[in-house]
Amino acid sequence: MSIVRLSLVSLALLVCAALPFAAATAATNTLTVTLNAENNSGETGTATLTQETGGVQVVLAIKGAPATAQPAHIHTGTCAELKGVVYPLTSVTNGSSTTVVKGITIDQLLKSPMAINVHKSASDLATYVACGNIVASSSSM
Numbered sequence: 283m284s285i286v287r288l289s290l291v292s293l294a295l296l297v298c299a300a301l302p303f304a305a306a307t308a309a310t311n312t313l314t315v316t317l318n319a320e321n322n323s324g325e326t327g328t329a330t331l332t333q334e335t336g337g338v339q340v341v342l343a344i345k346g347a348p349a350t351a352q353p354a355h356i357h358t359g360t361c362a363e364l365k366g367v368v369y370p371l372t373s374v375t376n377g378s379s380t381t382v383v384k385g386i387t388i389d390q391l392l393k394s395p396m397a398i399n400v401h402k403s404a405s406d407l408a409t410y411v412a413c414g415n416i417v418a419s420s421s422s423m
């Protein structure tokens with residue numbers, strides 16, 4: 283009898299303790315990253331990240347982009363100091379690109395500095411035409 287009562291109290295405490303934790307760690311389902319022009323490219327746009335079951339869908343929409351394929355990646359670091367490529371994205375063609383990066387979550391991308399950048403062309407990777415830092419938006423907090 284007293285053991286049952288104690289168990290119920292423990293259970294109630296456990297639920298009370300878990301609820302605020304669950305609310306504070308709600309998964310990020312969507313995130314919009316603003317892509318700013320670099321090197322006077324005139325290319326600006328957005329990257330829309332959507333959490334799917336098996337990964338993150340990344341949709342790039344860029345104004346002022348040429349028909350020529352422009353390589354795009356998720357890099358570690360920031361636009362001010364880009365580091366290595368961690369996830370290649372589908373090259374941007376006529377301003378659009380859609381990729382599902384498998385096996386990751388948006389929250390994982392937010393844990394350390396990362397940025398999405400677009401290169402001028404496959405033959406001129408050194409010239410960046412657009413970049414945006416992956417940071418949490420205020421609406422998702």
Ligand SMILES: [Cu+2]
Nearest residue numbers: 354355367399
């Ligand atoms: Cu890159």
